[in-house]
Amino acid sequence: MSFMKELVITFLDWVLKLLPTSPFTQFINACSDMPYLGWFNWFVPVGEMIAIGEAWLVAIGLFYFYSIVLRWIKAIN
Numbered sequence: 001m002s003f004m005k006e007l008v009i010t011f012l013d014w015v016l017k018l019l020p021t022s023p024f025t026q027f028i029n030a031c032s033d034m035p036y037l038g039w040f041n042w043f044v045p046v047g048e049m050i051a052i053g054e055a056w057l058v059a060i061g062l063f064y065f066y067s068i069v070l071r072w073i074k075a076i077n
Contacts, residue, residue: 031037
C-alpha cells in the first residue's frame with residue numbers, strides 16, 4: 001500500500017513540475033510588505049467575503065447541475 005502511495009505522490013509531483021509558476025507571486029509578495037494591510041482587513045473582512053462567495057458559487061453550481069440532470073431524465077420541463 002505504501003508503494004502505491006509513493007507512486008501516486010511521485011506522479012503528482014512530476015505533473016506539478018510541468019505546470020508553470022504562478023504569475024501572481026510578485027504581487028502577493030508585494031502585498032505582504034504593506035504595514036496597513038492588517039488594519040484594512042480588520043475593517044473590510046476580505047477572507048470572510050471570499051468564503052461567502054465560494055459558498056454561493058458552490059450552491060449555484062449544484063443548483064444548475066441538478067437542474068441539468070433532472071432535465072436529462074425528463075423529470076422537469
